Amino acid sequence: MVTRSNLLYSAAALRRMWGLVYRRLVEIKVRPWWRVVWVWVPGRRPCFVSQTAFKQHFVAWRRQAAKALRAVQWFNTPGRFTVHNDAKGSAYVVEVSDTEVRCTCEDYKNQVAAWGKGCCKHGYAVLSQLGFSTLGEYLDICHQRLQLLAQHHRQQLPVAA
Numbered sequence: 402m403v404t405r406s407n408l409l410y411s412a413a414a415l416r417r418m419w420g421l422v423y424r425r426l427v428e429i430k431v432r433p434w435w436r437v438v439w440v441w442v443p444g445r446r447p448c449f450v451s452q453t454a455f456k457q458h459f460v461a462w463r464r465q466a467a468k469a470l471r472a473v474q475w476f477n478t479p480g481r482f483t484v485h486n487d488a489k490g491s492a493y494v495v496e497v498s499d500t501e502v503r504c505t506c507e508d509y510k511n512q513v514a515a516w517g518k519g520c521c522k523h524g525y526a527v528l529s530q531l532g533f534s535t536l537g538e539y540l541d542i543c544h545q546r547l548q549l550l551a552q553h554h555r556q557q558l559p560v561a562a
C-alpha cells in the first residue's frame with residue numbers, strides 16, 4: 402500500500418540520492434523517525450538523512466525526469482496535453498486547471514491518495530512547456546489571475562439599480 406511515508410522515504414529514493422543503482426539487489430532499510438530518516442545500507446554504518454533531503458529529491462527527480470518527455474497540447478482542448486515518453490513508448494494525458502495539474506499515471510494517483518494533491522513528471526513536463534518551473538509558481542499565477550478577474554467583474558457590476 403502506498404502511504405505518505407513510503408512514497409517519500411523509500412529505498413528507491415535513497416538509491417537515486419546516493420547513486421546506489423548497482424546495489425539494486427541489496428536490501429536497503431529506510432525508516433522515517435522523528436524529523437529524520439534512519440538509513441541502513443549493507444556494508445555501511447547506519448545513519449540519519451534529513452526528511453527535507455528526501456522531500457527535495459522527490460520534486461527534483463520528477464523535474465529532471467520531465468526533461469526527457471514531450472508534451473503535446475490537444476488541438477481542440479487547450480488545457481489538455483498528451484505527454485509522451487519516447488524512450489519507453491508510453492504516454493499519459495495531463496489536464497491543467499486553475500487549481501491542479503492532473504495526470505492519468507500511477508505516480509499522480511499515489512500522490513493524491515497520500516496528500517490530496519500532487520505533481521508527477523508528466524505534469525512537470527507540461528508546466529515547463531507553459532513556462533513554469535514549479536507547481537507552486539503555476540498555482541500562484543492562476544490564483545492572481547482569478548483575483549484580477551473577480552476584481553474586474555466587480556468593477557463592471559452596476560452600482561445600484
Ligand SMILES: [Zn+2]
Nearest residue numbers: 504506521523
Ligand atoms: Zn503522470
